[in-house]
Amino acid sequence: MDSQQLRNRVALVTGGASGIGLAIAEKLYQAGSHLVIADLNGAAAQAALQALPQRDGQHKLALRVDMADYQSVYAMVEQCEQSLGRVDILVNNAGFQHVAPIEHFPPEVFQKLIDVMLVGPFVATQAVFAGMKQRGWGRILNISSINGKIGAPFKAGYCSAKHGIIGLTRVTAAEAGDSGVTCNAICPGFVDTPLVRQQLAELGAAYQIPADQVIEQVILPHVPQKRLIEAKEIGDVAVFLASDEAAAITGQAINVSGGYVMH
Ligand SMILES: NC(=O)c1ccc[n+]([C@@H]2O[C@H](COP(=O)([O-])OP(=O)(O)OC[C@H]3O[C@@H](n4cnc5c(N)ncnc54)[C@H](O)[C@@H]3O)[C@@H](O)[C@H]2O)c1
Numbered sequence: 001m002d003s004q005q006l007r008n009r010v011a012l013v014t015g016g017a018s019g020i021g022l023a024i025a026e027k028l029y030q031a032g033s034h035l036v037i038a039d040l041n042g043a044a045a046q047a048a049l050q051a052l053p054q055r056d057g058q059h060k061l062a063l064r065v066d067m068a069d070y071q072s073v074y075a076m077v078e079q080c081e082q083s084l085g086r087v088d089i090l091v092n093n094a095g096f097q098h099v100a101p102i103e104h105f106p107p108e109v110f111q112k113l114i115d116v117m118l119v120g121p122f123v124a125t126q127a128v129f130a131g132m133k134q135r136g137w138g139r140i141l142n143i144s145s146i147n148g149k150i151g152a153p154f155k156a157g158y159c160s161a162k163h164g165i166i167g168l169t170r171v172t173a174a175e176a177g178d179s180g181v182t183c184n185a186i187c188p189g190f191v192d193t194p195l196v197r198q199q200l201a202e203l204g205a206a207y208q209i210p211a212d213q214v215i216e217q218v219i220l221p222h223v224p225q226k227r228l229i230e231a232k233e234i235g236d237v238a239v240f241l242a243s244d245e246a247a248a249i250t251g252q253a254i255n256v257s258g259g260y261v262m263h
Pocket of ligand 1 (some may be wrong): 014016020039094143
């Protein structure tokens with residue numbers, strides 16, 4: 001449903017060209033914010049932006065960013081500030097997965113997972129934090145995962161980054177203090193996106209079952225609701241956390257997992 005809950009806010013969503021990031025971007029835009037979609041795939045970011053209807057008084061911008069590259073992250077924030085004046089809502093969402101047992105996990109891929117999903121969000125936070133505090137309002141949303149709370153086999157790099165970003169979330173909330181800036185993590189369960197679909201073959205190989213049985217045999221037995229989450233359900237939680245109504249919620253890591261994880 002369209003609303004004006006986030007009217008005049010400037011939202012920046014990394015990894016916003018696909019899956020969860022795209023759904024969050026769409027929901028923030030529907031709620032009235034100006035929108036910047038930043039993604040490694042600049043053409044997909046542009047296409048995602050063009051697919052959104054032009055709405056009176058709302059600006060939108062697509063950027064290419066590599067969250068593994070500090071300079072690219074600083075340049076992304078600078079471009080947002082130059083084009084739209086500021087960043088009010090930062091959504092650190094970009095990410096990827098790699099599935100392999102520890103004995104075969106390439107260290108350079110482990111490092112890349114940490115760079116994209118932990119160091120990049122730290123650098124983006126650093127770039128927007130002072131401005132948000134000065135203006136007395138800001139929202140930083142870090143997309144972690146239930147794998148930020150539990151260890152899943154064959155996901156050493158991913159689980160390490162997702163646990164780490166919950167720590168970063170808590171420090172950011174603590175340093176934000178009474179400034180009017182909040183920082184929270186969202187911890188999705190298995191959401192039906194390309195990231196999940198692409199790992200079914202790898203998970204099947206790791207568990208020695210056919211890829212088309214991974215959802216039924218590996219994932220759903222842990223999920224009380226017996227379903228994958230829809231990306232737009234993460235978008236709705238993001239809009240709420242970005243709203244004025246969520247002002248007292250900070251430093252939290254909120255599961256949206258159909259009951260998979262309950263702590
Ligand atoms: N799908 C799930 O079940 C699930 C569950 C929990 C958490 N998450 C997290 O949600 C986020 C989004 O995942 P998704 O499922 O929508 O995946 P997705 O593959 O659909 O989208 C990820 C997006 O991130 C972009 N990206 C990748 N590397 C990047 C980089 N270096 N710089 C900038 N952009 C980059 C990709 O181009 C892509 O558009 C990730 O952080 C992921 O870990 C996903």
